[in-house]
Amino acid sequence: MYEIFSAYLQSKAAFTPEEIEAIRAVSRIKKLRRGAGLLQEGEVWRYHCFVCSGLLRRYRIDEKGVEHIIQFSPENWWAGDRESLMSGQPAKFTIDAVEPTTVVLIINEDFNTLLKNIPTLNDVINLILQRSLNASQERIHAAISYTGEEKLQDFNNRFPQLANRVPQYMLASYLGLTPETLSRIRKQVAKK
Amino acid sequence: MYEIFSAYLQSKAAFTPEEIEAIRAVSRIKKLRRGAGLLQEGEVWRYHCFVCSGLLRRYRIDEKGVEHIIQFSPENWWAGDRESLMSGQPAKFTIDAVEPTTVVLIINEDFNTLLKNIPTLNDVINLILQRSLNASQERIHAAISYTGEEKLQDFNNRFPQLANRVPQYMLASYLGLTPETLSRIRKQVAKK
DNA sequence: CGATTCTTTGAAAACAGTCAATCTGTGTGG
DNA sequence: CCACACAGATTGACTGTTTTCAAAGAATCG
Numbered sequence: 001m002y003e004i005f006s007a008y009l010q011s012k013a014a015f016t017p018e019e020i021e022a023i024r025a026v027s028r029i030k031k032l033r034r035g036a037g038l039l040q041e042g043e044v045w046r047y048h049c050f051v052c053s054g055l056l057r058r059y060r061i062d063e064k065g066v067e068h069i070i071q072f073s074p075e076n077w078w079a080g081d082r083e084s085l086m087s088g089q090p091a092k093f094t095i096d097a098v099e100p101t102t103v104v105l106i107i108n109e110d111f112n113t114l115l116k117n118i119p120t121l122n123d124v125i126n127l128i129l130q131r132s133l134n135a136s137q138e139r140i141h142a143a144i145s146y147t148g149e150e151k152l153q154d155f156n157n158r159f160p161q162l163a164n165r166v167p168q169y170m171l172a173s174y175l176g177l178t179p180e181t182l183s184r185i186r187k188q189v190a191k192k
Numbered sequence: 193m194y195e196i197f198s199a200y201l202q203s204k205a206a207f208t209p210e211e212i213e214a215i216r217a218v219s220r221i222k223k224l225r226r227g228a229g230l231l232q233e234g235e236v237w238r239y240h241c242f243v244c245s246g247l248l249r250r251y252r253i254d255e256k257g258v259e260h261i262i263q264f265s266p267e268n269w270w271a272g273d274r275e276s277l278m279s280g281q282p283a284k285f286t287i288d289a290v291e292p293t294t295v296v297l298i299i300n301e302d303f304n305t306l307l308k309n310i311p312t313l314n315d316v317i318n319l320i321l322q323r324s325l326n327a328s329q330e331r332i333h334a335a336i337s338y339t340g341e342e343k344l345q346d347f348n349n350r351f352p353q354l355a356n357r358v359p360q361y362m363l364a365s366y367l368g369l370t371p372e373t374l375s376r377i378r379k380q381v382a383k384k
Numbered sequence: 385c386g387a388t389t390c391t392t393t394g395a396a397a398a399c400a401g402t403c404a405a406t407c408t409g410t411g412t413g414g
Numbered sequence: 415c416c417a418c419a420c421a422g423a424t425t426g427a428c429t430g431t432t433t434t435c436a437a438a439g440a441a442t443c444g
Contacts, residue, residue, distance in 0.1 A: 144368030
């Protein structure tokens with residue numbers, strides 16, 4: 001499974017075999033079955049986490065018990081709760097597996113050492129960080145600007161196929177709609 | 193005006209006088225009057241931009257001519273369009289001044305040189321990047337989870353006083369509401 | 385002070401949410 | 415292999431919220 005991670009890294013930049021090995025040395029593989037949790041709200045998150053296969057979701061549950069999904073992380077994406085990681089405070093989000101999932105975990109201290117010793121890794125992570133920020137801002141734009149139907153189209157454009165892997169009610173949560181409303185939007189769209 | 197920027201930097205980390213001077217050497221001050229543009233949609237953005245005083249907004253205009261504000265940048269914040277900066281593609285956003293504003297501009301190439309030569313600056317910028325990402329994700333959560341009234345409260349908690357500096361219709365745009373709806377929400381809240 | 389910009393209000397229409405019931409598909413155990 | 419159970423999706427009727435459009439009322443800048 002670690003090969004998926006190293007292949008990902010190689011695809012992003014030229015790492016030496018020694019660097020790949022140094023990263024492997026502090027990596028830990030974790031397998032999650034469908035529905036299993038990776039982080040519970042209230043726990044402190046201390047890792048960097050790369051998804052080798054499967055699909056994670058990160059979400060919050062409000063006072064009424066309704067889930068609000070902030071992010072999906074399919075294979076070859078990163079996951080985790082940076083806020084808890086940075087602050088050392090209990091996480092406000094929960095992360096669990098939508099599908100059977102395999103992740104690589106690296107403890108934060110080890111990861112920081114890697115970043116210091118491997119400038120290439122630092123650059124890669126930095127680029128990802130910046131891209132994530134861009135993506136987040138696009139999502140903000142979608143959330144405040146688009147109608148329900150436009151949000152659905154936008155999601156399908158950005159993440160082709162992902163809608164097929166995610167239960168409808170989770171997609172609705174991600175888009176900020178109720179499952180019923182999403183169902184009706186889909187019906188509308190189908191008619192055209 | 194440059195003193196505001198250097199004071200900001202000093203407040204974030206210990207820079208040597210030489211480093212501060214190196215940063216100053218590539219900095220350019222720009223003053224904007226109320227309503228003046230810093231970036232037009234379609235232009236390519238090539239700077240890093242720090243707001244010394246005043247207030248900027250970044251927004252997009254949809255097909256119907258409606259503005260959607262993605263971000264406010266008051267004094268001591270950063271502004272700009274990272275997406276255009278990174279990709280070299282025309283910006284999808286417009287940035288202009290809500291109040292008379294003074295900014296420090298550093299051309300991207302110069303900024304990258306600074307980052308390479310001044311590790312302290314690199315760390316500071318990196319931290320800001322990560323915080324921005326956290327903040328964006330909180331905003332996504334607010335946008336998909338909260339009612340209009342909750343969005344207003346959340347904004348006031350996060351940015352005390354800012355609501356007083358921004359025209360109501362811009363705040364509405366930022367929150368993803370119409371000005372009329374925001375007006376009515378405020379009326380509701382005032383009654384309590 | 386005057387013109388312009390911004391905010392508020394009203395009424396009607398469009399839209400999304402709620403609750404409850406039904407339908408569908410999938411996987412499990414008998 | 416079937417039947418049942420269960421999670422998820424859809425539908426209907428209703429309620430509540432937000433938008434739209436138009437007009438009137440404040441506030442503010444030059």
